[in-house]
Amino acid sequence: MQFHFFVGNDNGNSEHDIIIDGRLIQQPNVNCVVDTLPWSDEQTPESIIRNLQEQLIVTIDSPSARPGMYYIGKFALKSGELLDVMQVGLDYKHEVDLPIINTLGQIAAVAAQKAFDEEKVIPPYIEVLVDMTTALPITQHTDDTSVKFEKRFMAGPHNVTVHLGKVRVAVKVIFDFVKVVPEATPVTFALQKNEEGKWREGDIFQEFVETYQLPGKFTGSYFKDKRILHTDIGDGSTEYPITEGNKMLRQFVHGSNHGAGYAIEEALDEFNRLIHLPDSPRQFFSDVLKNPNHKYYLKSVQTLRRPLEGQAKQIVHNIRKQLTKARNEIDVICVYGGGSILMRTVLYPMLKELCEEREIRLLYIPSQYAVTMNAEGLYAFVHGKIYETIKGKVKQVV
8 A cells, every 4th residue: 555645743852743644643752662562462453553652563674763663652651661762952853763763653653544444454565655844943953954854764765564463564654855944933834824724713812812802803814924933832942933924034043942841850850759759751740740630740730830930031031032133023922832831820921021011912822732833834834835846946956
């Protein structure tokens, strides 16, 4: 079987948000190398494939990553095995294997599921041709690093074996073209248009509309010519690009090594002490924070508040620097990213005061959309005319 997938791939330090063939998948961005399969003979391949993202095991044979058998995402996090994670502030995404392995694993998994949905049988072999847009933090994004990252994907073919109990599906993944952009900049596409290419509307803008008493039916067309200072708060970095319409203003590229991950790292020892564990990974702490019903939720919030305030102050300081450089000629400060959810209670009041002082509007993206804005923007970009133009020019040269 053969498929052609379009992919928007946001490889975050903590979470992997990837849209494959229109399907959003969110997983902890972790994996671990293993030697044996965990399943018994009783589990049928059909029962595994329907819930494959929850128990994803793949064997990777790729020119761009260490070969081996891997648990990926949630299954790795719950396995108790030694995890490979992105080291906040230390790892460069274009150099480490984690983004390559997890991206290949998720694409191969979706291919296996799509084949099963269409044919009602598990195929032994699938070929997938991929067009993909992904991103690097602005602090790491240069012409050289983006080309290196693109080449690691396009150096295939990559051979991935998806394990469904004792049954194996061989998936050959070939990246036809990959474009690496600076993180945050594709969000302009997600703000303006929905998946169908129509002007975006709905509760994503509700607070913004009510705060500024904007008349009439509000849609994403409002942002098509606006100067936006983005604040994309991740685990390991925060990006502050300025866009005008769909164009990034290169003279204002800026990022800093601040984010929720640093606050979590700072709080982790105290959290582990309170729950009587010698050690637990940052991703476990993140999962507890997302679940108010978790028995350790109150302890996680308690230990995190002071470190979060420190990170929030640093982020506001960097926003002020960008505003000064831009002479306050900004229409909207737009805040999103996984870290923005954790920081909202401390960061929102700081930014609201700053925006009122500088006569700027504040769009703080609601939590249900904040994490996926980059993936949505990347997916919109890979379907757009700019991507097609860039791909056409590169292919002509080759």
